[in-house]
Amino acid sequence: MAQYRVVSGSVALITIQNPPVNALRAAVREGLFNAIKRASSDPQVRSVVLSGHNGTFCGGADIKEFGNVSLPGPHLVEVFQLMEDLVKPVVAAIEGFALGGGLELALACHYRIGHSKARVGFPEVNLGLFPGAGGSQRLPRLVGVPAALDIIITGRHVAAGEALKLGLLDKVIDQNTVDAAVTFAKSVEGKPLDNHRLGNRPCPPLENMDAFFEEAMKRVHSRARGAVAPITCVQAVRGAATLPFHKGMELEKMLLGTLFNSAQAQASQYCFFAERAGARWSMPSGARWDTCKAKPIGTAAVIGLGTMGRGITVALARAGLSVVAVETQEHQLAEAQRAVSRMLKGGGRVSYSPDLQAAAEVDLVVEAVFEDMAIKEKIFKQLSEVCKPGTLLTTNTSTLDIDRLASCTRDPQLVVGMHFFAPAHIMRLLEVVYGPRSSPEAVATAMQLGKRMGKVSVAVGNCTGFVGNRMLKPYLEQANFLLEEGATPELVDAALEEFGFPMGVFKMSDLSGLDVGWRVRKEEGLTGPGVTAGQPMRIRHSRRYSPLGDLMCEEGRYGQKTGSGWYLYDKPGGRVARSDPWLRNFLEQYRARHGLVARRISQQEVLERCLYALINEGFRVLEDGIAASPQNIDAIYVFGYSWPKHRGGPMFYASQVGLARVLEGLNHYHQAHPDVPHLEPCSLLRRLVASGSPPIDKWSEVVKGHRSQL
């Protein structure tokens, strides 16, 4: 786990060996502890170099160990202190990553030499923690409080060049890092070390310290959206700035104790693994990630250059593909060309054409035209004739039937959905949608391409809305019903924002445009001139229906783009939402017209109705086999719908609330609203509760048993 050998006559070279990222699990901590003791007592040794096996210094503590009540082996703080106290100089040779406990380990060394491609950082905040093994105390002493706080709060990876400028690294080199570190170690043998022990150094002084930390705390409170870890980061760094090292370490220990087994830390760590779980995809046919080979993709075409098409073009070009961007409307093509070039800053290999024929020779097509089945069917038919045999045809539809599009082509097995999220070059999520006829090779290729674009890719089955938008529908529906019953957009949004969403449902709807959903509802036959004649306004297919969104669109209130929607904006395209007296009036008149009596609605009811309805649909998605696991659903919600990471995704949240409580809540609300089927608890949820609410990683066993009985 920690290999020890003496090189160059006097240098103990200690190499951490725990693939793939040399995480500091118990055996590694023990190995390091023993190796340092050995170097200390070895008379031949005058200096030490610490490195990581296989080009990676160290990815930090082993996150998989965190569930254990008491961690076995020596504690990291103990190992690091032993290292810092060593009377022989210790040099960290950093290749690849030094993250979290890995960087703390490097900070306990007396010198740090990094490869030019190395990256360092404290990503603990993303795991609901902070650098609590000395990092919050040592880093500010080395680089100063402002730089340390920035690194610790953002969790960002710092490139070697920047780390050198900050003084975090002593030297950056392009050659063999371990060789350079050995040479360096020999050059400092016998030299005094006191100033190189960060625990001995005071923090560089900071003017206006109180004001600095007050401002930092204010900023963190406004951005953290209920997450506790970022606040703790500020408290810990303040300790470093104001306390002697040993007192700061005590504070750090106390603060870490409050977070370590907290619900937020568990949720964030669950997200870390859920993000990676999508790569191990499977299809109902039994095809899997490890048995299917992706086709090589070098060229792609994007059809339709609206907002989505432009973002997709940028994402593909940044992944190194040569892209043909096709748009039949000349003015839109010219505008898109300018926008894409701006986003790519002159880089990328993109050509533009008004003609679909330009896609003839590409390996893969992403269709991103208007959300209209007839138009998409026509394009798929044309693509099938134009493109060379073997070209993968994909669609960016957010809701339409993949199989219907596949049936317009000569090779339906080559058709899959690639559902990007706006802005497509920024949002991390990609839903890869397979139809009943999509080949495993086509799925493997789309998943592989997602990885190349840096996306969190999740393979899902074909149904209206797939996973994300299917679950969103009952959530939006509940929000509208709450308005009918007496809530305001402000009340609903405040409850959801306090829960941790960056934007409430109505602000989000104003941002994305109310007309988008209106068009979908027209396509579904829920609204429109022919549909509404003679039908009760608030009932469709014998279920409760809210026409509020349709009425808003009929008034021309599409959201930010028209300057008014659920809120008022200072101009079309304005961003700052203000309460709108017109809307209050409109809601009052609407309720009066339909004999609805407004009642007081609590934030708790808002959360339970919106979130439980969404979660209930998540269980149906699992039941139907549209998503392979709750982890996949949660990754979709965290990376595509901005579900707060510290809540772990909707399915994990349900497991934390308690499945019995979610079931009870749904039963309660369904009794009150029997005409709303989305509130009726689905059979999988009932079954999970009946089987004693097993932990989330055991749900799949119940799902399997459940499906075999259907």
Ligand SMILES: C/C=C(\C)C(=O)SCCNC(=O)CCNC(=O)[C@H](O)C(C)(C)COP(=O)(O)OP(=O)(O)OC[C@H]1O[C@@H](n2cnc3c(N)ncnc32)[C@H](O)[C@@H]1OP(=O)(O)O
């Ligand atoms: C107190 C807290 C302390 C002291 C801490 O140190 S908390 C841990 C802080 N460290 C991190 O948060 C780093 C987490 N890891 C990463 O960010 C990345 O894995 C990486 C940048 C180090 C490498 O990225 P990449 O090359 O893309 O590889 P993967 O992310 O796919 O990872 C490969 C597999 O390794 C597993 N892994 C990664 N880091 C850890 C870890 N610290 N503990 C346990 N396991 C880890 C990861 O899950 C992958 O495994 P599979 O999911 O494929 O089985």
